Amino acid sequence: MVRNLVTRDSLTSLLNRRESMRRLKEEVLRCQRYGNKLCVALLDLDRFKRINDTYGHAVGDRVIKHFALLLKNGLRDGDIVGRVGGEEFMVVLPETTVAVARRTFERLAEELRENPFSDFSYTFSGGLVRCLPGVMDDALLEQADVALYEAKAAGRDQVVCVDHPVSGH
Numbered sequence: 563m564v565r566n567l568v569t570r571d572s573l574t575s576l577l578n579r580r581e582s583m584r585r586l587k588e589e590v591l592r593c594q595r596y597g598n599k600l601c602v603a604l605l606d607l608d609r610f611k612r613i614n615d616t617y618g619h620a621v622g623d624r625v626i627k628h629f630a631l632l633l634k635n636g637l638r639d640g641d642i643v644g645r646v647g648g649e650e651f652m653v654v655l656p657e658t659t660v661a662v663a664r665r666t667f668e669r670l671a672e673e674l675r676e677n678p679f680s681d682f683s684y685t686f687s688g689g690l691v692r693c694l695p696g697v698m699d700d701a702l703l704e705q706a707d708v709a710l711y712e713a714k715a716a717g718r719d720q721v722v723c724v725d726h727p728v729s730g731h
């Protein structure tokens with residue numbers, strides 16, 4: 563219980579930023595040592611400021627919880643899901659190829675279209691990268707962030723993937 567308070571985000575009970583980063587580092591080290599497959603995505607709710615401004619902060623909070631539940635229910639047990647910013651989430655997918663990760667996020671977007679928030683619909687954008695031995699977690703996150711920015715710039719409601727290997731060499 564006490565540990566949960568330290569590692570979990572109080573609004574969503576997903577991993578908090580600090581714990582998410584710790585777990586990412588762990589997985590990246592595993593990837594470096596053993597060459598395990600690993601994908602990492604940063605997801606960000608689209609036009610969230612507008613949702614807050616239109617419906618109020620309390621409704622904004624409910625949207626964040628709604629999205630957290632979608633991630634919890636829609637991902638595998640071994641996946642690592644954290645809330646790393648106000649409306650930004652990180653998903654770490656161990657033992658997962660880019661193709662499978664890409665399909666996973668397409669499926670989540672589809673589920674969100676089919677089961678929107680009760681009062682209105684919203685979307686998310688994402689940046690997806692894969693790790694190869696030699697990569698550092700900071701570099702991986704930077705790449706994911708650039709891909710996320712591209713997804714926003716390209717019109718949102720999509721996940722942009724860095725398909726080339728992200729390598730520290």
Ligand SMILES: Nc1nc2c(ncn2[C@@H]2O[C@H](COP(=O)(O)OP(=O)(O)OP(=O)(O)O)[C@@H](O)[C@H]2O)c(=O)[nH]1
Nearest residue numbers: 606607608609610611612614619622623648649714
């Ligand atoms: N309700 C609520 N709002 C939050 C929380 N954390 C951050 N926000 C709000 O989220 C909004 C994020 O806005 P921006 O960073 O401008 O991004 P955006 O409006 O989602 O636009 P794009 O990301 O470009 O699609 C800000 O208005 C923050 O105040 C939270 O815990 N609850």
